[in-house]
Amino acid sequence: KAGVTQTPRYLIKTRGQQVTLSCSPISGHRSVSWYQQTPGQGLQFLFEYFSETQRNKGNFPGRFSGRQFSNSRSEMNVSTLELGDSALYLCASSSVGGRDYEQFFGPGTRLTVL
Amino acid sequence: LAKTTQPISMDSYEGQEVNITCSHNNIATNDYITWYQQFPSQGPRFIIQGYKTKVTNEVASLFIPADRKSSTLSLPRVSLSDTAVYYCLVGPRNRDDKIIFGKGTRLHILP
Numbered sequence: 001k002a003g004v005t006q007t008p009r010y011l012i013k014t015r016g017q018q019v020t021l022s023c024s025p026i027s028g029h030r031s032v033s034w035y036q037q038t039p040g041q042g043l044q045f046l047f048e049y050f051s052e053t054q055r056n057k058g059n060f061p062g063r064f065s066g067r068q069f070s071n072s073r074s075e076m077n078v079s080t081l082e083l084g085d086s087a088l089y090l091c092a093s094s095s096v097g098g099r100d101y102e103q104f105f106g107p108g109t110r111l112t113v114l
Numbered sequence: 115l116a117k118t119t120q121p122i123s124m125d126s127y128e129g130q131e132v133n134i135t136c137s138h139n140n141i142a143t144n145d146y147i148t149w150y151q152q153f154p155s156q157g158p159r160f161i162i163q164g165y166k167t168k169v170t171n172e173v174a175s176l177f178i179p180a181d182r183k184s185s186t187l188s189l190p191r192v193s194l195s196d197t198a199v200y201y202c203l204v205g206p207r208n209r210d211d212k213i214i215f216g217k218g219t220r221l222h223i224l225p
Contacts, residue, residue: 004157033213043158043201043215056212090157101148101205101213105157 002027004093004106012112018079021109025072025093031055032074033103034066035090043090049074078111086113118202123220132189134219136202139183147178147185150201152218158201162187189221197223 005024013019025032033056034046045058049068066076072093078085088110092103119137126132138147146165150158162169164176164185175188189196201218205211 035215042217043152045212045214048212058212088155092157101146101163101203102160103158103213105159108155108157110155 004091004104006089006091006106006109008109009107010110010112012114013081014114015081015083017081018077019081019111020075020077021089021091021111023074023076023091023093023106025074025091026104029093029095029104030072031094032068032072033092033094034074034076035092036060037088037090037108038086046076046089081113083113086111118204118216120200120202120216120219122217123222125222125224126192127224128193129191132192132196132221132223134187134189134200134202134221135184136187137184138202138204141182141204142206144206145182145204146206147176147182148203148205149174149176149187150203150215152199152201154198158215161200192221192223194223194225197221 007022031050033048035043037043046060047066048056052068063079068074088108090105090108092105094100094103146163148163149161151161152158162171162174162176164178166178169176177186199218199220201215
């Protein structure tokens with residue numbers, strides 16, 4: 001069974017631009033969560049989607065948004081990029097029920113904002 | 115969500131057994147204890163989960179005392195490739211809330 005895939009793997013943007021990251025969960029998984037990881041703040045929860053609905057949300061500004069499609073694939077968007085948005089963005093999927101603590105993470109997208 | 119406390123970092127040598135302890139004094143009756151491992155520039159990987167006593171799989175063992183206020187992840191005969199950050203999480207198996215990762219324990223294995 002294929003794992004969680006994220007595209008692109010690396011991205012370089014400039015301040016003020018916007019970016020869209022994509023995540024394909026493991027087949028059959030309906031829950032997708034997004035995390036931002038930086039050296040200073042560690043792994044921080046952004047939001048979780050389950051069956052196309054946002055189920056939980058972290059403490060990030062409205063510039064960070066996401067969505068989930070009917071095939072459970074998910075995208076996150078960051079508008080008006082700031083230097084501090086440079087980070088590794090990780091996506092994780094959970095089982096069909098989507099409530100397990102066992103999450104399966106993708107390799108991440110490394111975003112650099114110049 | 116139960117708050118967890120782990121050592122920030124640990125060093126050990128190849129071939130040794132490593133034990134990482136996590137404190138979770140306010141663990142709830144229906145909470146489980148879950149450990150993740152993260153290598154640099156990769157996403158975390160689920161290692162093991164338990165509720166009480168001892169759980170063992172091909173990677174690690176998890177020891178949970180009767181009062182469940184702490185737990186210990188045990189890695190047998192570590193190698194250099196076990197150098198990673200280890201996260202302890204506590205919460206209900208059938209969770210309703212988001213998963214929160216703490217700072218974790220940075221384990222450094224020396225040759």
